[in-house]
Amino acid sequence: MTENKSRVVVLGTGGTIAGWAPDPKQAHQYRAGEVAVGDLVKALAPQGLHIETEDVARIDSKNMNWTVWQQLVARLTYWLAHDDVQGVVVTHGTDTLEETAILLHSLLKGDKTVVITGAMRAANAPDCDGPVNLQDAIRLAATPGRAGVVAVFAGHVHAPASLTKLDCQSLRAFASSDPVPIEPAIENLTALRERFSGQPDHPVDMDVSAFLQVTAWPRVELVHNHAAQDGWLVRTLIASPDAPEAWVVAGTGNGTLSQGLEDALIQAQEKGAWVWRTSRCPWGSVQAQRGDRLSQVCALNPCKARVVVTLALLALALKQQGLARPLP
Numbered sequence: 001m002t003e004n005k006s007r008v009v010v011l012g013t014g015g016t017i018a019g020w021a022p023d024p025k026q027a028h029q030y031r032a033g034e035v036a037v038g039d040l041v042k043a044l045a046p047q048g049l050h051i052e053t054e055d056v057a058r059i060d061s062k063n064m065n066w067t068v069w070q071q072l073v074a075r076l077t078y079w080l081a082h083d084d085v086q087g088v089v090v091t092h093g094t095d096t097l098e099e100t101a102i103l104l105h106s107l108l109k110g111d112k113t114v115v116i117t118g119a120m121r122a123a124n125a126p127d128c129d130g131p132v133n134l135q136d137a138i139r140l141a142a143t144p145g146r147a148g149v150v151a152v153f154a155g156h157v158h159a160p161a162s163l164t165k166l167d168c169q170s171l172r173a174f175a176s177s178d179p180v181p182i183e184p185a186i187e188n189l190t191a192l193r194e195r196f197s198g199q200p201d202h203p204v205d206m207d208v209s210a211f212l213q214v215t216a217w218p219r220v221e222l223v224h225n226h227a228a229q230d231g232w233l234v235r236t237l238i239a240s241p242d243a244p245e246a247w248v249v250a251g252t253g254n255g256t257l258s259q260g261l262e263d264a265l266i267q268a269q270e271k272g273a274w275v276w277r278t279s280r281c282p283w284g285s286v287q288a289q290r291g292d293r294l295s296q297v298c299a300l301n302p303c304k305a306r307v308v309v310t311l312a313l314l315a316l317a318l319k320q321q322g323l324a325r326p327l328p
């Protein structure tokens with residue numbers, strides 16, 4: 001790498017990229033988040049770069065939650081505000097990486113490069129993929145220019161809106177609608193940014209400082225349509241004292257719902273809850289039809305839609321905008 005006076009910051013949150021197996025011959029038996037991010041970076045020995053490292057958390061990302069997200073957003077905001085910080089890398093477990101990516105994409109207002117990456121094999125596994133992914137992420141974050149929030153995995157750069165973990169074993173675990181190989185992305189950050197600008201955007205009208213002060217999160221539940229879905233879960237929860245304030249439904253195909261589930265969600269809507277339809281299909285996006293009684297649709301996958309709907313509810317509560325519904 002050539003000499004670069006700017007700094008790159010690597011924030012660790014845990015995951016398999018920081019995982020350690022007591023016996024590397026049984027590398028699938030590991031604990032996520034065991035290795036400090038500083039040690040992951042040190043093992044790469046990057047030349048000619050000024051790198052800061054910080055562990056924000058050391059968790060398995062199946063346990064990602066709003067408190068850790070607040071800590072991560074706080075540290076990102078801190079570092080991104082430094083003029084000499086070119087970009088920030090976030091190391092993350094792959095299981096909820098796409099949710100964190102969409103959160104950061106929706107919330108962070110600046111367009112400095114933030115690269116989120118992870119790995120499918122523990123740090124001491126013989127076929128570990130973390131070092132290459134981290135190296136690629138650091139190189140992209142160090143590149144002059146601004147790419148906004150992107151993910152880097154298995155030699156490709158992905159936009160948060162369409163990023164999805166599709167494989168729970170392969171080293172190429174992630175897919176997106178328009179992945180860009182890492183080398184052309186580094187060569188032309190402006191082209192990368194323009195290419196990704198065509199993807200659906202989901203900005204949330206909320207200051208980071210307001211997000212950092214939230215202590216109570218609205219309950220947004222996710223429900224799937226499936227064969228023999230009769231809406232029992234929705235009817236049961238809307239009758240409870242702490243009924244969800246919003247529902248994201250992973251519909252079949254183009255966001256379709258069984259009669260039982262649709263009736264139950266219409267009841268929820270009539271009681272004041274938001275209902276957003278998405279699709280359980282990994283590709284394509286739900287199109288609203290004239291006459292839909294559940295008319296709000298979201299192009300994000302169900303788990304990412306849940307993050308953005310929660311932020312939108314919060315933004316609305318914070319602004320006390322009455323009935324206006326910010327579009328996720």
Ligand code: SIN
Pocket residue numbers: 014015016017032059060061062092093094095096118119120
């Ligand atoms: C995790 O998501 O923290 C564990 C799994 C992984 O990183 O691949």
